[in-house]
Amino acid sequence: MNKGIALLGASTFFLGACATVPEPFTSAELQEAASRNFAEVDAEQEPVTAPIDLYEAMARALKYNLDYKVELMEIALRERELDLQRYDMLPQLVANAGYAGRNNFSGASSLSLITQQQSLEPSTSQERDLFTADLSLSWDVLDFGLSYVRAKQGADEVLISQERRRKVANRVIEDVRSSYWRAVSAERLLTKLQELESSVTTTLENSERLSERRLSAPLTALTYQRELLQIQSQIRTLQRELVVAKSQLAALMNLRPGTDFSLALPDRTDHLPAVEYDGEDMMMTALLNRAELREVGYRQRINARELDAALLSALPSFRGVLGVNVDSNDFLFNNDWVNYGARASWNVLNLFRLPAQKRAVRAQNDLLEQRELALTMAVVTQVHVARARFGHLREELETVSRQMTVQDKILNQIRAGHATGVMSRQTLLREEMNTLVAEVQYDIAYAEAQNAYANLFASMGIDEFSPEVTGQEDVATLRASLAKLWQDREAAVRLSGQ
Template sequence: MKIHHYNQLLHQGDGIYYCKRSIIIIAIIILSGCAIQPKVVTEEENKHRVSSDLLLLQKIHDPVQRPISLEEATARALKYNLELQIELTQKTLAQKQLNLKSYDMLPKLVVDLHYDSRSNFSGARSRSLLTGRTTLEPSTSADKDIFSSALGLSWNILDFGVSYYRAQQAADNVLIQEEQKRNVINRIVQEVRSAYWRAVSYERLISRMHDLKAKVRESLDQVNQMRDEQLNNPKINFTFKRDLYSIERELNLLQRNLLLAKSQLAELMNIKPGTEFTLVIPDRDLFTKKIDLTIEDMEQIALESRPELRELFYKKRANAKEVRAAILQMLPGIELGSRYNYNSNGFLFNGDWLSLGAQLSWNLISIISAPAKFAELETKEKLLDIERLSMSMAVLAQVHVSLAQFSHFNEEYRSAYDYYQAQKRIIEQTRIEATVGKVSGHALIREELNTLLAEVRCDSIYSELENSYAGIYVSLGLDPIPGDLNDKNLSELTAELAEHWHKR
């Protein structure tokens, strides 16, 4: 009896020991978790990141080996513009999420592995509920070391239905990302056009601007010399200087307006700032492109093709599927399952067995919250309808405005072009007269400035005319180039853009 009591104390001591050790281990884990501190990026890591990013930026685009045309500038922007790359990556992410959602419809196949070890047997005694007598000998029905495993297949029919609609919503999200990508492409193409033509004007006129500014400074020096030598009426000298300063101010203003265009174009093409490149300088000519569509046809095309309207359509369709998913979530869920089990416990009569089961569960709270959920979805649908109508009105207005702008700039360019041609003849005659002394140097400088201003205005209006022409296609929602951008290299994309734009 004493030996039995001693064994009980020994077993109790072992239990206390294991309990203390477990508490100590848990305390160490908790304390180590609390000891985690934020780690600021080191200077070495920061420098490595900067050098790595700069290297990536240099490798992202093809090197510039020849003068860049409008088509190549657009192709470079479509291939390498980082903002567009974000949109393309978001579309790829949406496609990956759709693929992932498809797996949610499959049944669950779960493998369970479990190992249990004790320092002693899990013995027990029994007491009769009728007589209150206790059995004398403790008994066990489990080994000290037990390994068990199970392979289970379960399928929740309700979850399958909800996952089906979630997958369809993910498919709509892929299409939404596609429309957002189209929107960004149209905007970038228009920005490239604007920056390109302003940069062309800058390259075409910058050398003449510098020459004219040098002549202005030279004339100012001459006026100052005449003032010092008192060779002329002071009022005439001051008037002459005022005119020269006015010319210089206008030149500086022109140079400032055109100076940033090339940097903006380089940013759109993702060319590193400071990289030297030249542009193809086309000859000035009359604008011959036309729009061969009626305003009714343009309105119909815009309402069918604009990415903003198509995006709202997909959002409404996804919202309708959310309604169906909400209805399913109100229903009771039925789960069917099958498991193959194995247990190494030697006391079991059957160490492996197959089990089948079915379970019915019903979240009653979902019925209570259903009216609020449906009210939210109904309001969201009304909001999408209002947004669609508002966007439709804005799209129709943009079609009319873009067409009016194109007509206005077309006429304005013809006027500016004729004015420039007339000014060219005037400056040619003035130069001849200046060589024989019939006109003063001041008059020649003034006409040189007038010619330069006529060229700048002609180029500026031509840039606006090109933008308004492209803006018509943007307002219609027509893509600047068909097909997938990722399937084409730079030269192929440039050639396709040239061919596609030539057909317009």
């Protein structure tokens, strides 16, 4: 009775000790995590020491962009998982050692089945304290087959993660191109916009004072103020669109917000590389190279191997065993021995599951085939749209370029007239604003055309970075590789158009 109560008390104590309650992070732990993350988010990055051009911006994005790093870590994880799956194909080698003891001998006697009397006095064949050890090697043929299939599926998962990495890298580079050209426009024009806004504000205040003193006709003054306010509103709209471009570019390069850096400002040009690819050739190239279609292909291969796994699971299992044993019991005639054996087992119910597994695999394959067809249509449509968009934006850039040239000539005429007193200050401010708008429109059109040019290659699944690029190179090496790739690509396009 006392032993039972003691056992119950001990059980209650241990159960109470095992009880757990939610423990949220403390303020100190949260503060430590926040400080650590803030310090590590841009740690070990090469400092910006010179104006950044387009190819360096791309290089920094490929090396430091955190979204891209996530994909690289995904590939590393899949590769490590594949390494682990390979070990599943090896035999099992298990070592055991143990000790057992008791406070008295384990003994027994025998009962005669004929006389129903004890035939032997109590005796033992086992010591009170025993040390045992064994080393067993076993190998299951069925487990090996299933592990081999899973390893092949894991290898396809690695390839899928590599295709996702290509997709993310191309998207990041496209975003860099667009943000870079917008940021270039911002660096060119924000100072001019600020100067023009200051001039508009001063003129507006002067007009309001003249109106209050009734030194000008009320309707004329109000109309003038309305035009000035419209110009001011346009200035602030342009500033809003441009001021975030550099911050977006910094985020893509993983530069800490507020980092001071400048951009290399290329000369304005309406030159864009010619694209002479045939539309059908572009579509076929896309169907060969697009990451999404390759991923579906790998998924189909994984699913096909799932049927192999189902078939293997329905087969009998055969396991062979070989072991070495040691026992310290002195009553044993042999204290060490080698054991061996084989065993076959078969879960017959797996045969009844096999038809259902086959139907599930076929249904999954039908889904993947339909998804492949849907992606095929989406891809060829994207190629067609990208090709048409680039052609349209090239024409739009030419028009905007001509508009900017005409606007420059108009501004020169207005300035000359204002210098001689023929043109009013209001007209000059309006045309200065129109000139800045024309410049912004040109820069935005050029950025969109450059982005459309890059999107042409992305729609065909042609990587926007060299195949040997890993992201581990320094920024200068990456920049040189990217510059050579794009310059060679433009040269090849020009040569094919001749």
